Amino acid sequence: MILEKLCKEQIIFDQNKQKLNRNFKIIVNYFLGPVLFVWISVSLYNQVKQQPDLPNAWLQVKQAFYGANSWMLWLGILLMPVNWGLEAYKWYLLVNKLQPFSFSKAYESVLSGLSLAMNTPNRVGEYGGRIVYLQPQNRLKGVALTLVSSVGQLLITLVCGLVALLLMRKQIQLVQLDGNHLSGILLQVFLWSVLFFIGITALFFFRMQLLAKMLQWIPWLKEKLAFATVLDYLNNKTYYSILFYSFLRFVVFALQYVLIWQALRVNLPWWEGFWSIALIFLVMAIVPSFAIADVGIRGKVAIAIIGVFSANTLAILAGSVLVWLLNLVLPALVGSLLLLSIKIFKER
Template identity: 40%
Template sequence: MNKSTKIILNYLLGAGLFAWLGYSIYDQLKHQSNLKSALWQMSGALEQKGLITLTLVLILMLFNWGLEARKWQMLVLPLETISFGRAFRAILTGVSLSVNTPNRIGEYGGRVLYLQHRNKLKAIAATIVGSFSQLIVTIIFGLIGLIFYINNFPALNAGEHFAPFFWEKILLTVLIIICLLTILLYFRLQIIVAVFEKIPWLRKAKVFVQIIARYSPAELSNLLALSACRYVVFSAQYLILLHTLGVEILWWQGFLMNAVVYLVMALVPTIAIAELGLRGKVSLYFMGLLSSNTAGIIAATVSIWLINLVLPAVLGSVLLLGIKIFKDK
């Protein structure tokens, strides 16, 4: 493929992806039934309390994805050194490509566009490790929130053959076992490489997952710490919006109940751009146990979805215009 052809394809593919993502985001927003009312309520709250809250939440959005960019920068270090700015652009591009894919798997493809060609497939395994660390944090906080929920709002009544809280205890036990096994596997990623070595049809792909065996326990712990910080940041964003929209709850109760929402959303397969309906129902159920202000809960849920997902996806789609999908060499 000659240089002129590569230049033409880069422009065409970049513009095509930008147009497709832009239309997808617009189409999904158009069909969100709660969007107009949520925006109306949000604008009313801003008129009363000013733009300070919105500015704070937007700054936290940048901090949120900045932490993810730092994680990505650390994860690909065994392959190549990239600047924080490049890592941040990779994260936004990944968000834009993830919005139309189940459980945001398109995020991997968006990030690796910023790496050298020889490292692209290897970096997918690195990205999975980063997602793994975030999942562990989500499960741990979710379990704490679930304990709070079960002790204060029993979900299931005991039947004639079961003692009170029987099903809740079963659920907790299963999740705790899953959490412990997940943490064990996270700090023993060499097990995955060993599996690739022992299974004949996976052996050829071992070279693409070997990177996960290079991370030391200290590096994996640092990734967990960054994931925990990121979790606190986007939880704080939601709590700030709830307070702004008149949802009066104790912050720690809101944090724990919201942790259950994040746990549910992490375990249920969804497409990111279309998950608002499910997220709204789950948030309304759990947060509704703490406050009767359903309109405020829905408005906060829609607002955080727009700020933390749609806005970065739009920015990432613009960045696609400048990416060289086909390199000169």
């Protein structure tokens, strides 16, 4: 009787736990994200409204599509498929260690992953969208490969961000947060924190396989981490290739920003522009965000950093929104259409 009672209580506990987890996800995805989006949008609106000569700034934004510098805007737009093509090639290199996979299929799976990522914190849903293109027995192993690609991109972002911190110390101290300039001490703490995270990320990236094997010595983790055996197929050449293409993608992404901002008449020098964008990426990599609020957070960070070089707040924000639409929203819409043709579970 006692055992039966305990079993029933455990079942009730598990059911309540699942219900709480489900409710928590609903709150996070459908309440917290939109609230954050509204709050940031109002803040950005107030910043744009305070810009001097706002009608002229609007005119410059419109002229970006057909003015003398419009080629920069269109080149930035054309770089979108290149950006995701590099990410698809990284995925193609990794998945072919597991099963035969074409580049076109890799491109489709990356876009499909992006469509699911739009509704999850820090775009974690991207994993699920990619692995549905794999054979059922390989899908869990695909999670480990997706992790390799993501961590490689993160490592490049952190390293470039650190270089930007070192090269632009004077400019960074001019950045204002809530009306206050960043202190030298705070900047120093941030710099050492980034350096620490680079060390941890690099160790995890290059020793992911060893870490998985060490954790498998823990009995209750052994079966759960069995899918990580796919990492045995990766050699140092593969890891360095992932870093190389991650860096190329970083450059393309940064170039999109610089080109579009130049077309929108943001007075941003090319060299400072590249490293300023590296700082924006660094902050975005560290700050947790929801896809719906991502554009707002990106806009606020861009205004704070690029505002050191240009007072054209409207153009800075417009460029950030345009890049967000091009690189996230548009590919996600295409990916959602591609997902319609995928059968997640095979018919028997």
